[in-house]
Amino acid sequence: MGQQKPGVCRTLSKQLLRSGTSIGANVKEAQSAQSDKDFLSKLEIALKEERETEYWLEILIEAELVDKNKFESLLQETREIGKILVASTRKVKEKIKQ
Numbered sequence: 001m002g003q004q005k006p007g008v009c010r011t012l013s014k015q016l017l018r019s020g021t022s023i024g025a026n027v028k029e030a031q032s033a034q035s036d037k038d039f040l041s042k043l044e045i046a047l048k049e050e051r052e053t054e055y056w057l058e059i060l061i062e063a064e065l066v067d068k069n070k071f072e073s074l075l076q077e078t079r080e081i082g083k084i085l086v087a088s089t090r091k092v093k094e095k096i097k098q
Contacts, residue, residue, distance in 0.1 A: 009065055012056055019052040023081060040092045047085040054078050 023046050030042035057075045060066045 008063075012060055012065065016053060016056040016060070019049045019056060020078075022046070022049040023053065027085075036092060036096050040089060040096065043085055043089050043092065047082065047089060050078060050082040050085055054082065 026042050026046035026049060030039050030046070033039035033042055054075065057071055057078060061068055061071050061075065
């Protein structure tokens with residue numbers, strides 16, 4: 001990350017690490033859910049964390065604190081995970097309604 005603003009980079013990278021790892025942790029936790037509603041709740045938390053991760057990546061890229069080419073691919077992967085989580089939460093919501 002950028003050398004000119006090490007404090008900013010450190011802070012943003014900590015936020016990115018926290019939200020990015022939280023996505024997987026919540027999906028893993030959802031696998032042991034006690035009910036469909038619990039499963040949905042964990043997936044929705046994972047989706048919120050995905051959106052936060054997307055936000056931090058966008059800031060890092062736009063502020064030119066990171067290599068744009070490397071981080072654009074991470075941003076795209078993060079968005080793909082978001083699409084999967086949106087589709088999954090919709091399916092669970094439909095199942096709960098039945």
